[in-house]
Amino acid sequence: VGVDKYALSALNLTTAAKDATDVFAALEKHCVGSENRFGTARGTLLTDKQATRQEVGKAIVDIRKAAKPGDLVVFLFAGHGIKQQDEYYLLTHEADPSESLKGKSLSGADLRQSLKDIECPVLLMMDSCHSAGGVKSFRPATDDLTRSLTDDTAGVTVLAAAMAHEVASSTQENGHFTAAFLKALELNKGTPYDPYEHLL
Numbered sequence: 033v034g035v036d037k038y039a040l041s042a043l044n045l046t047t048a049a050k051d052a053t054d055v056f057a058a059l060e061k062h063c064v065g066s067e068n069r070f071g072t073a074r075g076t077l078l079t080d081k082q083a084t085r086q087e088v089g090k091a092i093v094d095i096r097k098a099a100k101p102g103d104l105v106v107f108l109f110a111g112h113g114i115k116q117q118d119e120y121y122l123l124t125h126e127a128d129p130s131e132s133l134k135g136k137s138l139s140g141a142d143l144r145q146s147l148k149d150i151e152c153p154v155l156l157m158m159d160s161c162h163s164a165g166g167v168k169s170f171r172p173a174t175d176d177l178t179r180s181l182t183d184d185t186a187g188v189t190v191l192a193a194a195m196a197h198e199v200a201s202s203t204q205e206n207g208h209f210t211a212a213f214l215k216a217l218e219l220n221k222g223t224p225y226d227p228y229e230h231l232l
Contacts, residue, residue, distance in 0.1 A: 035111035048110035051210040
């Protein structure tokens with residue numbers, strides 16, 4: 033999921049949609065095939081107007097139904113993440129942080145409930161913070177969301193671009209977090225690789 037173009041233009045970003053698109057392509061290019069741990073890659077790419085709470089929720093449900101032991105589910109969210117009252121939200125396309133986000137964006141509770149029941153390892157990647165003018169006054173969601181999702185009952189592995197006291201930044205091409213992840217996927221010659229266990 034990558035959201036650059038929000039319904040509320042004050043929230044707009046510049047690299048989030050490309051981050052999602054590039055990671056989606058890179059996972060298939062570098063992580064599947066006969067010489068890799070995973071044979072195939074399947075998924076849903078949602079950007080900008082497609083990235084509504086309803087569509088993201090539907091995609092997670094579809095993935096949860098399809099995932100089986102031995103798979104790896106990767107969920108990337110590139111866009112804004114904030115805390116409103118006592119709940120944290122990843123801001124989907126229709127979000128307006130000046131109003132209640134309940135039922136209008138992807139809450140941490142939604143995400144936790146959806147991801148904890150998946151029957152294989154889950155990697156949640158968040159290239160997000162609250163850097164646009166429209167959300168600077170809100171608290172970022174990263175710390176609380178990470179704590180909630182990585183406890184023993186949820187068991188999700190989280191990679192985040194920025195914690196609450198940090199700012200996620202970007203180049204003209206990608207967020208720095210996404211750029212580092214894409215670089216890591218490109219295995220250089222000499223990288224140790226186990227052809228039997230398919231592990232680095």
